Amino acid sequence: MRPRVKAYDHADRYPHELVEQMKQMGLFGATVSPEYGGLGLPATLYARIVMHISSVWMALTGIFNSHLMLALAVEKFGTEAQRRAWLPRLASGEVRGGLALTEPDAGTDLQGIRMTARREGDGYLINGTKTWISNSIEGSCVALLVKTDPNAQPRHKGMSLFIAPRGPGFTVGRKLEKLGYKCIDSGEIVFNDYRLPADHLIGGEEGQGFRQVTGGLELGRINVAARGVGIAEGALKLASDYAQVRKTFGKPIAEHQAIQLKLGEMATRARAARLLTLDAAGSFDRGERCDMEAGMAKYFASEAALENSIESMRIHGAYGYSKEFDIERLYRDAPLTCIGEGTNEMQRIIISKQWLKRNPVG
Ligand SMILES: Cc1cc2nc3c(=O)[nH]c(=O)nc-3n(C[C@H](O)[C@H](O)[C@H](O)COP(=O)(O)OP(=O)(O)OC[C@H]3O[C@@H](n4cnc5c(N)ncnc54)[C@H](O)[C@@H]3O)c2cc1C
Numbered sequence: 001m002r003p004r005v006k007a008y009d010h011a012d013r014y015p016h017e018l019v020e021q022m023k024q025m026g027l028f029g030a031t032v033s034p035e036y037g038g039l040g041l042p043a044t045l046y047a048r049i050v051m052h053i054s055s056v057w058m059a060l061t062g063i064f065n066s067h068l069m070l071a072l073a074v075e076k077f078g079t080e081a082q083r084r085a086w087l088p089r090l091a092s093g094e095v096r097g098g099l100a101l102t103e104p105d106a107g108t109d110l111q112g113i114r115m116t117a118r119r120e121g122d123g124y125l126i127n128g129t130k131t132w133i134s135n136s137i138e139g140s141c142v143a144l145l146v147k148t149d150p151n152a153q154p155r156h157k158g159m160s161l162f163i164a165p166r167g168p169g170f171t172v173g174r175k176l177e178k179l180g181y182k183c184i185d186s187g188e189i190v191f192n193d194y195r196l197p198a199d200h201l202i203g204g205e206e207g208q209g210f211r212q213v214t215g216g217l218e219l220g221r222i223n224v225a226a227r228g229v230g231i232a233e234g235a236l237k238l239a240s241d242y243a244q245v246r247k248t249f250g251k252p253i254a255e256h257q258a259i260q261l262k263l264g265e266m267a268t269r270a271r272a273a274r275l276l277t278l279d280a281a282g283s284f285d286r287g288e289r290c291d292m293e294a295g296m297a298k299y300f301a302s303e304a305a306l307e308n309s310i311e312s313m314r315i316h317g318a319y320g321y322s323k324e325f326d327i328e329r330l331y332r333d334a335p336l337t338c339i340g341e342g343t344n345e346m347q348r349i350i351i352s353k354q355w356l357k358r359n360p361v362g
Contacts, residue, residue, distance in 0.1 A: 031071070050223055058181070063135065067139070074202065078202050100136070102130060102133070133187055235266070
């Protein structure tokens with residue numbers, strides 16, 4: 001991807017040929033169990049793959065990461081019939097998609113969504129709008145969060161998650177224009193009298209949707225953390241290469257103390273982000289509760305991505321501002337890692353709540 005990324009990114013073009021290679025490599029089934037046709041990779045290895053790709057092109061990982069969140073919801077919470085029907089096709093990349101949670105009026109406050117699914121005969125009638133959905137245009141299926149009981153109290157008890165393939169009443173809008181995270185399609189989906197048979201309700205029981213969505217957050221946060229690590233490390237590599245060849249006042253800028261201070265901070269940040277992410281992934285693989293660890297990794301690694309990309313840009317001087325150099329792409333891509341899978345404002349609140357719970361007075 002390295003020789004092609006600039007052309008794709010600047011044209012904001014979907015990388016069909018790379019997606020074909022990703023299918024052959026098994027990336028669309030990276031974390032799906034071998035029993036259902038996936039690679040069954042542990043989170044630690046999955047995170048390392050995401051870090052490696054993101055050090056060059058973070059957006060490419062979004063094409064299989066959001067998709068794997070859909071697969072996780074089916075594998076973890078679906079019925080055996082749903083697993084057998086959907087997972088092999090998701091793992092091969094024949095069916096690709098993502099998670100459709102966010103609405104124009106509800107992102108962080110997911111329980112505030114308005115989309116409804118009304119029971120009708122042996123199926124459901126679905127109406128509403130989702131926005132910012134990754135893989136919504138090039139993909140063909142989403143895990144769709146809806147209200148099956150809009151009046152339920154507490155609100156989460158009225159939420160359900162469906163496997164929603166394209167069909168009549170499922171209309172995809174335009175590709176949203178973004179600062180970065182180019183190529184991958186982020187779009188709006190309008191559901192207008194869209195019908196689904198009851199066997200598309202994940203797990204077969206209404207009221208479980210919020211639990212099912214939040215049940216995938218640990219792996220989701222490890223994946224965004226890994227993207228942050230990749231950007232932080234990629235920005236560091238670009239900066240240290242450049243600083244050793246660019247000369248001012250008769251010596252490479254890497255020999256000026258002001259640049260050394262920056263590189264020292266960037267290297268430390270990137271390493272800390274990597275270790276936090278692998279620590280969270282290790283806990284996940286051992287089956288331990290790791291919401292706090294995954295939150296810390298996601299928060300720290302995404303901020304490291306943002307800080308390292310801007311510091312690297314400064315080290316590049318005017319060339320950092322040029323579209324001919326790679327650092328401007330990392331700089332545009334980094335902020336998304338602070339928003340996705342729970343904003344960093346929410347992340348710190350979650351970390352703090354967990355910390356206090358685990359550390360009562362005395
Ligand atoms: C490129 C891109 C791809 C995306 N892909 C997907 C996708 O595939 N599927 C999907 O469902 N969504 C997707 N999203 C949406 C994303 O998950 C939401 O943007 C995110 O959850 C934040 O929601 P919001 O934008 O509505 O912000 P809001 O919830 O309106 O928040 C606005 C600000 O208020 C802060 N805030 C909110 N509540 C609190 C609180 N209680 N305490 C303190 N601060 C608070 C937030 O941190 C933020 O700074 C994507 C977004 C982008 C930009």
